[in-house]
Amino acid sequence: MSILKKFLNYLVTLILSFWQWLLKHLGILSAPKVVLVFDAGDYFVGSYTKVKLKITGSPVLTLDDLYFTIPDGPKAGTISLCQDKEFDPANPDIMLCIGYEPGDYRLQCYNKSTSALMSEEKFSVTTIWTDNKVGASRSFTGIVTGYSAGSAWGGGPAAPQNLNVIPQSGTKRIAVLLVDTSSERYSTTIADVQAIKDKWMNSLINGVTEGGITRSVKQFYREVSYNNIDITADVFGPVQLPADFDTYFNADGTTKGAFNQAAITAGDGLINYNNYEYLLCVSQPVHTTDAGGNIVRAKAAWPYSSIGKWGPYSTSEGDKSFGIMSMPHDWEEADGRKRYQTISHEFGHNLGLLDQYTPSVPGRNLDDWELMDFERNWPYFSVAHRMMLGWLPATNIVQYNFSSMATPVDQSTTLQPIEAAPAAGQASAIEVRIADGWNYYFEYRKGQAAELGDKQLPTDSVVFGTDVVSAPWVPPISRPVILLLNNDADGDGSVLTNGKDYKETDHTDPTFPTDFKVGVSGINGSNASVRVQYGVNSKPDPSIRPWPRPDHQYQSPDIEVRNDRNASNPEWFNVPWVGHDNTVAAQVRNNGSLDAPGVVVHFAVKDYNVGGAPESPLGTVVKDVPAGGAPIEFTTSWNPPAEGHFCIIVRIELYQRPDNPAIVEMTELNNLAQSNYDRFISASASPAERMITYVTVGNPYPVATQVYLIPDQTNPLYRSYAEFMWLWLEPAETRKIKLMFEYDHTNLFKGPLSLGVYESINVIASNNDHKINAEEIQRKYQDVPNKVNLACMIENPHDNPRHSKYVLGGAEVEVVTGKATQFVRFGNDGDTLYGQVLVKATKAPARGKVILELFFADVVKKYVTVKLDDNGQFFFRLDKDVKQILGYFLPDKGYGDCYSDLLKL
Template sequence: MYRRTISTGVALVPDSLRFVESRNSVYAAATDGRLVAVRLFDGRLVNLGAGYTGPVGVVSLTDGLRLAVAESSGAILVVARDTADRQHARLLAQLPTPVLGLDEHPDSGSLLVLSDASSDGQLLPQLLQCDLKTGNISAVATDLDGARSLVIDTGRRSVLVLSVLADGSRTLTTIGLDNGAVDTVTTEAYDHFTSAPAAGALAVFATRSDPASPGNDTLTYWQGAEAAVEPLPGRVDGLTRWESLLLIASGADLHAVEWEIDDGQVPITVPLGPLAVTGYARLLVDLPAAGLAVGDVTYTVREGVGAGAISLGVESPNPDGTESVMLLAGFLAGEFHVEALSVADGSTLAVRRFRVTTLWPDDVSGPPIAITGDVGATLMNWGGTGGVAGYRFPAPREWRVLVVLLFLKDRDYGDGENATRDEWKQRVIGDGESLRHYYEEVSAYVANTHGMTVKLVGDQVFGPISVNRGWGDVFKKRGGVNNGWQSTPEGKIEMAGAVSTFFADMPGGAAQISLADSFVFVVRSGSDDPIPMGAGNPDLPTKYVWGHANPSVSFWRKVTNPDTSFTFTQFQRPVTFVTDAFPAAAPNKNVTRTLCHEVGHNLGLDDLYDADGDYPAEVNERAVGAVDLMGSSQKLPHFSLANRIALGWIDRNWLRRFDFTANPAGGNVVLQAVETIDAGGPTGGRAAGIEVPISDDWSYLFEYRREQSGQIGDQELDPAVDPGSTELIAGTDLRFRGGDVARPPILALPNDADGDGPVLDSDGQDYTDSDVTNPQRMHDFVLRLDSIRSPDNDSAKIAVEYLEAHRPQLLVHPAPGKGNFKSPDISLIGPLGLTMPVVVKGATNIIKITVHNVGSLDATQTQIHVKWLPWTLTPGDWRDLDDPPVFNVPARGRTTLQVPWPLPASVPVGDDHVEAQHFCVRVDIDRYHDPAHPDADEIVVFDNWAQSNFGTKAVGFGSPSDRLSTAATATNTLARNATYLFDVHQDTPWYRIYLGHAWLQLAPGETRAIPVAYESLAGDPVHGNDFERNLEWILSHEHHLVVVSSLLPEDTECGSPRRVFGCGLTLRTGRRVLIDEAGHDEEVVFARVAALRDGAWEPVPSGQFNLAAWPDDDPARVAVSHGQISNGRGSTLIPRNTLQDLRNGRPTSFTLGRPGDNTYITAVTTPQSLL
């Protein structure tokens, strides 16, 4: 049978092995007193705890938080899984007799303990039940003569006890968990056993000595008699199983045996650990070992597309003749089979099992995931231009919320589920303080015209839905014992999978789940109080969910086709996680207000307060607090002006804009209280607010806020914002650049010179913006509150005065965001010229840079710095290029220059040296100092950088598609460990993207490579027909792919991820093109140009044929010529300089290319010698 071995290096206590599916590990006691876990997915041995005396069993309890441990002396202990040393364990019970074995009762709440005979012989071995709360002991079965070990057969609801009698014979006793029935049968001379996955009669896997091979054991399947036998190397110490995978300890080795799966005719290597749902794995097939070649074997998943599929994407062949097969996991969890079939006769050459889980076992490195088609992820608006113009998250007229009740193994809803459903329906769409009421009020909702309302999908709260996991499997604690818990990245996937399955099994469920714009998961609390862990040990926190959101969680839906087959579709939606109610020990929070805040995240808004010290103190001092719902949910403020504009509820044209760069003049304004502005905008000549642009992506905003009778929001301006006043002018600072993680997008303005600050509530107060308040702004101004509540209570008169500022101001425009990560001021000129702006490794590329001066004074002697790094998902370590000479930029003008970029032929990233194919370029401008005007230094330095991703790539197909591979990097620039989540968005349904990790936990300064691959769906076994039907449209359109990183805050008020960075690719699909057989005569370079069609190469009939050549000792001196292709042959003249180099014997390199069009992809050759 197919067998793999993990060398653990430790001897395990016989019969102590237990497989823990949620951690994908074998837990066991070691003979040296340790508790260990052998992780199948990476083969590592993890020490769980130490210091135990004679441990005979360790069990991971259902709650996912604790371990139960039995020592041979009779001690039954409970210890936290994260701090599991003996010194931290709580004694639950002390038995008077030794303990032989331990397991948890399937119904949880108690342990099953196999005790040995008493020393005086008065008591025979017994099966005991130990209550996990009280430690009380009760007998389940007695007089188990010769008992040696126990196993729980969950499927048959029984406990199995193996006994060795005095005469050496063996018996197997079955004890019913529901009826207590005891039945004993005689077996062969088995030493160790575990249950077998068979229905009906009792069946076990067991081991015994092999008489044909002394010193070795054999594995058997027993169901009344031995039905199959498999030899094993060495003597066995114990076994357990993961479905059909037998996990057998022998000395310092753990053997993994696939029952009833043999090696087959073709060696295939598959992962021992699981795939995540919608994940992927590369299978290595050793075709030469079977005398086969690529194309001789086809692959399929036996159980169909719900279980998985095989991608037909084409990669470069492996040099050793082996084949890399991409296995795609489906949407269903379980155990499945991939089959290798002979193309010649259809015979089965090999079978391998793979297993799919909804709960990825690694907290540090997320699973590989494959995203097929447009899954609806929310794009980040990174580096948006214009403080107001670029900060946009337009909300729809209706936001459809699907609410489900969830519960874990720890506790269900019991008799309270109906009341909970009714309560949450009122929280969402009720007439009182509800989600609907708040959003209709703050958005000035008018049906079909303006604002936003909230609809409850199905007009009901669904569930309860069982999530078959323990609390610690899906949540992590926030801090103190009553501070709640937040979902882990793997926990989100688990809960979303349970919800997807619920709707897949429900009649009409696919239609219901498709309606959701976002989900609300109402999670039943797992306890009312902290869980005591014994004297001297910290209690485990009260088990309830602290409200938080996630912008992009993967779901799936199952649609029944007319032929009764099923189609599974992946999609992503934002999710809010909340508790059903705050337990008695928890802070008394308003859950409805928490819900309103978290749905703000679902709409795209960020938190506006500290994130675990990620922001400096001077930023935290300027938190907006109760001026905005995203700054303080429990006071239920309305959104600030910036967020109202971003959501589309305040028109930017309703603002009075003072752009001092365009018009250096102030003026008088009457502001209308924003709470009173309806769909028609402000009335009576008033403005909704004041905008003062500070720079290209930075604005100050001022608004009039006043509590309104009858509203539910903005009712605590006094004292939450301004003690003693219920009306005020609030000044905020809007700047939103995802590349900058040093501040939230909206801050309160800093205190000004006379101390009036950013909140004005009395006539005559002013906000003076100067070098004192902000040394980085372009213009000085004063905003004065002339008269509040004038000419009526909902109006305020404001005067704005401009103060002259005469300085240079240099900038490069940032990338516009919304999926576009290319600065308009940083562009690429590849070696092949402007018609083919593609990056070529091993050649000198050119970066074209435009620097603007929006100031009123010329900038002389300007210096820029250019740097690059491989495609990155977070800010990282840049590689410097040589600085260009200094240059001048005229006032209100611009200067363009070109910088050579010699790119190495190989750019490996990460420990596994994945080859990078896409890159980022960044430009920084030194802060300008003019010696002729020492008092006129440039002020705004935040505009002095921008970057571009260069990632336009062609994906060729001849059915099936090419699969192209690259890598992105992620670097943690924070001073703490941090977890980064990675989401993928595509704007068409015709591509599949492979991402090597769904998340990564990184140490300070750590950089990791993330493999990325992509392919079109041409020839795909599931989606290929749809691709072919839409081929004309696909060939004529670009496809945009964006990978966005988000940072998980730690120990903050809200644990919703904060989007920080991203990178994008533009993909084009066309016929796969090959340029080869290159040669040259005295004046012309020529080559074959062919395209793949139906598995055969055919001549490309026409097109441009480009040559770039350069001397090896001066690679920046690139010469380019343009020729033509005719009937599959391309030719072009050798440039004059290159001809002279060749005649002089100067070593010269070249590359050839054909620009892409609506039929063929772009093709570029690897640089090679022209001699």
């Protein structure tokens, strides 16, 4: 710059400064002012709120001229400067992410250039939540592991099904927290509290001696898991919740949505949550005096547990998920069931198992044969649950697949007691494949003298038969996962002693009658002989696998959405391209032994959802599916609207042979699949981009009930937001929940950060070890996608108390980050189309491809993919009939995508 230009710039600045001084002095122009505007009231621990900035005065300040701080640090909250599509530069905002410790705090705004305090507003953090219809919001960061959907049907086509669906092994660490409410506190007498702690530790770990036998949950799970898992525990408290009993518990004693976080927060000063995966909340009941002057128990918690791990919950160690249990401290004295029995049942929920007593199926519920039905006599898990938990190897299971047999079977197997540890060369169970996802199991149940469980079976030393339907299920469901086999014609039923048999005759088979018979002999306390007989099956069974596929929890491995974007870049595999042509393909198999001509497949779409959303049809396709299991592809076309995110459903109509309607498929239980998935690029810029989507949740029950959203994520450089964590929904009601995702590596320096089970860091300190740690974490995760799983649990409203919960559904979001890009040129010179894509911030060339959408006069269009050169440019020779062109930049890793303007020729 010349000396003259410098002098002129200085002169202009001097004149402007003088006029600003003069106008202020005359009271015509006011000084810059910033007002922080956000909702009055208390904020729930771990929630979030947008803070609007009202900026007035001169010189006019922008967001870049300001910085924000919370003097009390991350316990009070943190600030995100990321911006989303709702951001208005004329009315800017920041995000206040509420911290983990209740209290009164201040949010401050300073002028960067002068360090002057521009504004200060107070806010309060609490664990009291009084809205029973709508839950609190949640923001979270770190690596948070939540509910796992398991694997579709377990095992595989050649392996036993239901294997390793929710595998559990290793040491399970439980924190036991005594917690009370303002309605009634725990005793202040140390001896009284210690007696309560001792009761719970004895039931869990140390053992309770009764009749010369020492019993504990720890020993029970060692035995039932064949030493695959162990349990440790520590007791903490009592801690006090600030509000009354009714604030945290429903009238039936089940917990309200805010209770878990409130209890976790209350125990945060005592418990290092890095050391535990599970939390058992032991609460103080509320007593009153009756008309006769007697003290009576008026209110108490009812045993209630999370299915798997729920969360994330805000702690001083970062955001974490836990398996949660809630029980009153006097459960045994008040109800009569032993603590160790009920804890064993509730902990089964934490491992991922559902109740088996509901829905009720007369004569077929498991009752005292299964811990997840009724724990009063402390039975072990039945064989299907042992398989799902990964405790029984495939080598110890004898398989029969009657859905595709070519020759009759007449074979005997010697079963050892299921209570005995699986041994090489020994059979522990028999699986009879009725159809994919539907199996019968036979096990020999014999209580062992040296073990705790199965000592009070309804009948000891018997072969026991169950009917098992594999996950996933769509609530409301008509049956539990595991049922007793139907009672057969001669009344032998599902519990077989020597000389008894279970028999079915299939009169609908084309070669009927086809007999299935399981006979039992040789029961001697050490083993049992089981003879399996079956004729040749000749039925069709068109089927499709439900979610999950191995790498995506809420996608069917048999559904694929294809388009030009994922054809050009496999990172977008199976992701719909909104506003463009897509093909939906479904792989349908017939694992039966009879051909299935004329199979009808319906395609549908619904809002991106976690269950209960209405569907819209996409099309119906009819094809022949030969027997033998080789897949036949069914396809339909779909052009999703430019705004929205979706779930694809494929449903096989109940199959009957067109030439003989009496021939019906094996089962409808394997006729439904869906894929629910979305992918975003959170463009990195200054500030970074926050992405917004919505997920739909609905109530399929005819009465009102409560649903819980359980999100998690895999990358600590991201922050995720959920508008509500629980909702009360009326019959058939649906709600949309806003979800937001942002890439922000400064999360590493804002507060405690969980890196998974038993590990968290806090790098806000200035020492070099923390700085190195943060740099290593950023290098490790900056190019790794963030997978956010969104499971939804729904309470069975017909269960009283509402102890039963089911997986309503789930969705998955994959978020990657990349430098924000833009088309800086997109035009034509005659029949030559040209364009250039640059990084917004640096103007450096972008790396990737451009997909050109070419529109012709007769409404025909086609897609062409061209690669950018080293300067971020491309050139393409146009057909003379092209009338309009839209460019889409499909980025390489590390870049964000973008669209061009529509070019009209």
